[in-house]
Amino acid sequence: MADTFTxxxxxxxxxxxxxxxxxxxxxxxxxxxxxxxxxMLDVLNEEIVKEGGVPIEFDYDCREGICGSCNLMIxxxxxxxxxxxxxxxxxxxxxxxxxxxVIEPFRAKGFPVIKDLVVDRSAFDRIIEAxxxxxxxxxxxxxxxxxxxxxxxxxxxxxxxxxIGCGACVAACPxxxxxxxxxxxxxxxxxxxxxxxxxxxxxxxxxxxxxxxxFGDCSNYAECEAVCPKGISISAIAEMRRNYMKAALKxxxx
Amino acid sequence: xxLDSKVPSGPLEEKWSKHLNDIQLVxxxxxxxxxxxxxxTGLAGGSAAASLAELGYNVKSFCIQDSARRAHxxxxxxGINAAKNYPNDGDTIWRxxxxxxxxxxxxxxxxxxxxxxxxxxxxxxxxxxxxxxxAREYGGLLANRSFGGAQVSRTFYARGQTGQQLLLGAYQAMxxxxxxxxxxxxTRQEMLDVVIVDGKARGIITRDLVSxxxxxxxxxxxxxxxxGYGNAFYLSTNAINxxxxxxWRCHKRGAAFANPCYVQIHPTCIPVSGDYQSKLTLMSESxxxxxxxxxxxxxxxxxxxNDIPEDERYYYLEEKYPAFGNLVPRDVASRNAKIVCDEGxxxxxxxxxxxxxxxxxxEREGKQAIADKYGNLFEMxxxxxxxxxxxxxxxxxxxxxxxxxxxxxxxxxxSNIPGLFVAGEANFSDHGANRLGASALMQGLSDGYFIIPYxxxxxxxxxxxxxxxxxxxxxxxxxxxxxxxIDKLFEVDGDKSVVEFHRxxxxxxxxxxxxxxxxxGLKEAIKEIQELREEFWNNVRVPGxxxxxxxxxEFAGRVADFLELGELMAKDALHRDESCGCHLRAEHQSDEGxxxxxxxxxxxxxxxxxxxxxxxxxxxLHKEDLEFDFVELKQRSYK
Numbered sequence: 001m002a003d004t005f006t007x008x009x010x011x012x013x014x015x016x017x018x019x020x021x022x023x024x025x026x027x028x029x030x031x032x033x034x035x036x037x038x039x040m041l042d043v044l045n046e047e048i049v050k051e052g053g054v055p056i057e058f059d060y061d062c063r064e065g066i067c068g069s070c071n072l073m074i075x076x077x078x079x080x081x082x083x084x085x086x087x088x089x090x091x092x093x094x095x096x097x098x099x100x101x102v103i104e105p106f107r108a109k110g111f112p113v114i115k116d117l118v119v120d121r122s123a124f125d126r127i128i129e130a131x132x133x134x135x136x137x138x139x140x141x142x143x144x145x146x147x148x149x150x151x152x153x154x155x156x157x158x159x160x161x162x163x164i165g166c167g168a169c170v171a172a173c174p175x176x177x178x179x180x181x182x183x184x185x186x187x188x189x190x191x192x193x194x195x196x197x198x199x200x201x202x203x204x205x206x207x208x209x210x211x212x213x214x215f216g217d218c219s220n221y222a223e224c225e226a227v228c229p230k231g232i233s234i235s236a237i238a239e240m241r242r243n244y245m246k247a248a249l250k251x252x253x254x
Numbered sequence: 255x256x257l258d259s260k261v262p263s264g265p266l267e268e269k270w271s272k273h274l275n276d277i278q279l280v281x282x283x284x285x286x287x288x289x290x291x292x293x294x295t296g297l298a299g300g301s302a303a304a305s306l307a308e309l310g311y312n313v314k315s316f317c318i319q320d321s322a323r324r325a326h327x328x329x330x331x332x333g334i335n336a337a338k339n340y341p342n343d344g345d346t347i348w349r350x351x352x353x354x355x356x357x358x359x360x361x362x363x364x365x366x367x368x369x370x371x372x373x374x375x376x377x378x379x380x381x382x383x384x385x386x387x388x389a390r391e392y393g394g395l396l397a398n399r400s401f402g403g404a405q406v407s408r409t410f411y412a413r414g415q416t417g418q419q420l421l422l423g424a425y426q427a428m429x430x431x432x433x434x435x436x437x438x439x440x441t442r443q444e445m446l447d448v449v450i451v452d453g454k455a456r457g458i459i460t461r462d463l464v465s466x467x468x469x470x471x472x473x474x475x476x477x478x479x480x481x482g483y484g485n486a487f488y489l490s491t492n493a494i495n496x497x498x499x500x501x502w503r504c505h506k507r508g509a510a511f512a513n514p515c516y517v518q519i520h521p522t523c524i525p526v527s528g529d530y531q532s533k534l535t536l537m538s539e540s541x542x543x544x545x546x547x548x549x550x551x552x553x554x555x556x557x558x559x560n561d562i563p564e565d566e567r568y569y570y571l572e573e574k575y576p577a578f579g580n581l582v583p584r585d586v587a588s589r590n591a592k593i594v595c596d597e598g599x600x601x602x603x604x605x606x607x608x609x610x611x612x613x614x615x616x617e618r619e620g621k622q623a624i625a626d627k628y629g630n631l632f633e634m635x636x637x638x639x640x641x642x643x644x645x646x647x648x649x650x651x652x653x654x655x656x657x658x659x660x661x662x663x664x665x666x667x668x669s670n671i672p673g674l675f676v677a678g679e680a681n682f683s684d685h686g687a688n689r690l691g692a693s694a695l696m697q698g699l700s701d702g703y704f705i706i707p708y709x710x711x712x713x714x715x716x717x718x719x720x721x722x723x724x725x726x727x728x729x730x731x732x733x734x735x736x737x738x739x740i741d742k743l744f745e746v747d748g749d750k751s752v753v754e755f756h757r758x759x760x761x762x763x764x765x766x767x768x769x770x771x772x773x774x775g776l777k778e779a780i781k782e783i784q785e786l787r788e789e790f791w792n793n794v795r796v797p798g799x800x801x802x803x804x805x806x807x808e809f810a811g812r813v814a815d816f817l818e819l820g821e822l823m824a825k826d827a828l829h830r831d832e833s834c835g836c837h838l839r840a841e842h843q844s845d846e847g848x849x850x851x852x853x854x855x856x857x858x859x860x861x862x863x864x865x866x867x868x869x870x871x872x873x874x875l876h877k878e879d880l881e882f883d884f885v886e887l888k889q890r891s892y893k
Contacts (some may be wrong), residue, residue, distance in 0.1 A: 129429040
């Protein structure tokens with residue numbers, strides 16, 4: 001078993017959506033290199049509870065990097081320093097004794113704070129609701145092999161479909177743009193034969209919903225791609241713009 | 255208690271179509287007059303909500319997560335079975351059915367399992383039409399791979415993220431119905447009680463996890479799709495928020511809980527590293543297609559695995575089960591891992607691990623081919639353990655993964671409470687005493703897309719369902735009950751954390767109600783759980799307040815329920831004095847550690863009826879006899 005070490009934490013505490021928040025200092029001296037980052041926060045919370053305090057709230061569920069619940073801004077980086085890694089899959093072996101770690105929520109106009117590090121990401125659901133699907137009713141599908149899909153097309157669609165909806169792209173973007181999230185779903189569905197018929201309508205509806213939610217425009221900073229735990233390419237954004245322009249020029253009948 | 259399974263008569267392959275011909279329908283213009291509540295937005299709940307809404311019902315959908323896209327189905331890695339026979343290797347609906355019922359060690363209902371195999375093909379069609387990006391061959395057609403317990407390749411997959419992709423398909427179908435105004439979606443809401451009016455389920459009580467408010471919801475029927483109860487073990491592969499509360503509160507209102515002791519322990523998980531551990535991570539069973547499981551022949555051999563020569567390795571699955579080799583069912587693989595570790599051949603710092611080695615596969619197919627199949631799993635492993643599985647074998651050990659038991663349901667997936675339907679892992683239905691790999695996704699989607707939408711219509715069409723007000727006494731009583739439970743948790747005001755109680759419960763469950771169980775151990779477990787429960791209600795500390803976001807309060811409510819369920823699991827395991835599937839009683843095993851069933855006395859579903867908690871959990875046992883008209887019961891053999 002590895003030796004334990006100490007970290008200094010500055011963690012955003014905020015009672016509720018309309019309360020002021022602040023960074024609060026904590027020191028934790030039982031950190032082990034094999035702990036995940038969230039397990040380190042669990043240990044801190046246990047200490048806080050033992051001392052009669054109110055534990056720090058943060059979102060998590062699967063703790064294996066797939067559900068998209070966890071969303072911490074760690075030392076100014078969405079999901080922390082390790083590429084292609086969610087907050088829950090970051091391990092304390094990436095830190096050393098005496099390090100100071102600042103932990104904040106994913107901040108954006110489209111993601112209001114609920115409490116402490118927990119934010120409301122329901123805007124993402126509303127973007128999907130606007131058109132992020134194929135309109136097929138249960139029971140009406142043809143045989144699965146009746147439409148062949150080129151393997152390279154299917155593989156690329158899969159690459160975009162791996163988005164977990166965590167919101168790191170928004171948090172990292174200087175404009176708080178949700179273009180990578182929106183573009184990834186469009187790039188997944190629009191390139192498949194099943195998604196093709198609704199391509200124009202879907203693109204327009206999702207892009208307009210994204211703007212309505214208060215997310216900013218894309219200025220090609222590419223910060224989103226850098227922090228995306230699934231490594232989704234910003235080509236999705238270029239593709240979204242092309243499809244949006246085509247649809248806008250031709251009207252929604254395009 | 256009425257446990258009429260309502261299985262239609264006739265030949266096995268005609269039961270479902272005959273039933274569809276016979277059941278009553280609700281006319282399209284009448285469907286919009288009916289409200290249906292769906293609790294949970296995993297594969298079963300999401301697909302049910304979407305399909306019911308497409309039919310025209312007013313659906314109210316609830317989940318505890320912040321989005322319907324995050325339910326734990328998302329973590330399923332390996333794949334989904336279907337009897338398409340695309341690889342032309344001789345698969346049929348009968349074979350899928352037979353493998354599933356045999357894999358479940360003949361403890362499931364024949365008719366339900368057959369229906370599952372029948373529906374499997376439609377699920378693949380549906381998912382592909384939704385744009386689920388399954389793996390494909392170069393010709394553009396769908397690819398398949400092999401999974402445990404089968405000698406054909408019938409598993410469809412989307413790299414190691416099949417659950418995620420299928421769930422997103424169901425979620426998107428749901429969101430389309432939200433857009434249409436047919437689904438009223440409520441996230442961050444936890445169901446705390448079911449409301450029963452005139453003997454029928456007519457609503458639920460929830461706690462708003464953001465504001466803490468207790469809310470009342472009315473409907474003509476309730477679908478519970480709230481998942482399994484593996485987190486009774488504290489450490490499991492389940493998501494941290496997975497819990498039994500919704501199902502358990504229904505049980506306390508009279509819904510029978512069936513076969514609670516059937517818990518699947520998955521053979522390939524990343525071993526425990528320390529007491530801060532919050533969950534265990536699964537490595538997909540698909541890895542056993544190419545990975546070879548071994549331990550050093552020499553006890554306590556602490557050489558690096560790459561330094562141990564071939565003839566000093568014990569490939570125990572390949573040696574003991576030459577026909578299935580590394581692809582034996584999960585229960586067999588888990589048990590054998592425990593046996594070799596108990597014998598001192600385990601590896602790693604704790605000695606509670608075995609190797610899963612890809613060296614031969616990499617030499618045979620090349621690193622790239624292996625990366626294409628398992629790349630994300632290998633990355634996940636390296637991320638957690640800091641070891642590179644391309645360079646050295648993975649270390650794996652079994653962990654609690656899935657619960658086959660759940661609320662009892664009839665052929666229509668309705669519990670013994672009229673109007674309360676149960677889907678997916680939350681019911682006990684199709685897997686018997688052991689679930690085969692890639693069958694959970696199949697069952698969840700079968701229940702939600704293709705069974706409940708029909709059977710719920712049959713119920714609604716055939717029942718008098720007068721309007722009920724949210725001020726009805728039954729709503730008052732249930733809301734007071736939910737609030738009272740929360741108040742009671744705060745009133746204890748003790749000094750031990752919820753997490754400590756949960757961890758202690760998990761240790762009891764793992765040691766005594768885990769891979770191997772004995773009469774003595776189970777009796778100890780029952781006593782220890784009772785003591786722990788008493789201590790909980792005298793000494794738990796719940797921080798914060800009720801009227802705010804408060805995760806510790808959520809956990810306190812869930813752990814309180816696990817402390818009751820755990821006792822029932824042990825009681826069920828104690829009463830079932832045989833071994834079957836995942837339920838291994840040490841008293842009933844062959845010399846080689848295989849489960850020995852007792853079909854004469856235990857070929858039934860154990861359905862428990864809640865009677866109260868008075869120091870001891872009071873439960874009455876009811877039995878639904880399992881009749882096998884179409885398959886012959888055999889001792890399973892994978893040799």
